[in-house]
Amino acid sequence: MVLNLQQNPHSAPTTAPVIAFTTPKNYASRLSDVIRLKGWTPLWCPTLSVDTTPHTTSSIQHYFLSLDPPLRHFSAVAFTSRTGITAFSEALSAIAAAPPFGPDGDLFTLSALGKDSELLTESFVAKLCVNPARVRVLVPPIATPSGLVEALGLGLGRKVLCPVPLVIGLKEPPVVPEFLAGLARRGWVPVRVNAYETRWRGGGVAGLVAGMMEEHCGVDAIVFTSTAEVEGLLKSLEELGLDWGMVRRMCPRLVAAAHGPVTAVGAEQLGVEIDVVSSKFHSFYGVVDALDCWWKSFHCSTSPS
Known part of the structure; x- marks a missing residue:
């Protein structure tokens, strides 16, 4: 996995982290299962329908x-x-x-x-x-x-x-x-x-926004598996009078993760900075393991394979 070490470190959550993800329904159960296997809590916030x-x-x-x-x-x-x-x-x-x-x-x-x-x-x-x-x-x-x-x-x-x-x-x-x-x-x-x-699926980010509104922010990370999901999120946020900069300010510890370098590049081009990029993107285990690595240590960066 490749970690963006230029940003301020995001300390590990003190309780089981809540992982929001924007993938469409056809992939949602697979990613949700992988998140649960880590003992984490999945929060599905679809921005697209397929x-x-x-x-x-x-x-x-x-x-x-x-x-x-x-x-x-x-x-x-x-x-x-x-x-x-x-x-x-x-x-x-x-x-x-x-x-x-x-x-x-x-x-x-x-x-x-x-x-x-x-x-x-x-x-x-x-x-x-x-x-x-x-x-x-x-x-x-x-x-x-x-x-x-x-x-x-x-x-x-x-x-x-x-x-x-x-x-x-x-x-x-x-x-x-x-x-x-x-x-x-x-x-x-x-x-x-x-x-x-x-x-584009409007209204899919209601759970994400509600979590962000909680005291100390109730969302620890968000996972993107495609560039279209990122654009869908931005459009949904705009519908609610929000933007990505406001999300970062409301949740400064929020970790943004991309399932592979293609999604990471697309997100960056849309103005969404990515903290964690999985280099093992043949399955969702890669991005979840990359998040785990991020929270355990900020010195486990490896070159992409």
């Missing part, structure tokens, strides 16, 4: 339908989120279509980040190809979109399908556009499909 819609489902199904399914002309599918995998799988399961790939032909690649790859099961592969040997599952050693680009290698003009979110009510973070541009630079032909919608 859902599939009939339009996004039909957008995915387009690639499976017809006598010559368009997916047959692709060499890979690159998933940048767990939600994208779920949306893709559910869209395929909802139609009575034969697997688009037959027993013979070139290798087809399914790629995903970190623990998201656990969803690329045998049954998932079977929906795509009658011969599982034709499908490889690729998990980059560094669980970031740029790591995924590097792991896919040279595209040589081949097509890669990219199921990504359609962002509504917020400015789209640069992560997806940069991912698509990175694939193009490596010689791939990336094709974007809006697999689900990410929307």
Whole structure:
């Protein structure tokens, strides 16, 4: 984990810390469980909602339908989120279509980040190809979109399908556009499909604000797992007549933590300074362990792996 040691030290809480987190519902239970395993108290304050819609489902199904399914002309599918995998799988399961790939032909690649790859099961592969040997599952050693680009290698003009979110009510973070541009630079032909919608969720920070209003502040840390969550938080605070600077003044001991360097950079660009950045971002254990390290010692900084 990487700790920002330039700021004033945040002393460890004297009681079990309260950890606010802004992740959408699809990730909330996983992060909450990891927080509880530390003996801490999770406080879910969602700033986004993430859902599939009939339009996004039909957008995915387009690639499976017809006598010559368009997916047959692709060499890979690159998933940048767990939600994208779920949306893709559910869209395929909802139609009575034969697997688009037959027993013979070139290798087809399914790629995903970190623990998201656990969803690329045998049954998932079977929906795509009658011969599982034709499908490889690729998990980059560094669980970031740029790591995924590097792991896919040279595209040589081949097509890669990219199921990504359609962002509504917020400015789209640069992560997806940069991912698509990175694939193009490596010689791939990336094709974007809006697999689900990410929307700003107003009112989700009521619990966070209530905790901050308590004497001595009842929130010890806040965890961000995406740049969009940070923007959603800022928009929600603005709706209440607050801003991030006011949050810092109300809760000077509040520790802001990011689940990986991509989220940290995005947060900083939005004016939200980050204290703790997990370098082990293939799972939520990394950011929770980074917080634990922060409170135990301010000299356990390590270089990112």
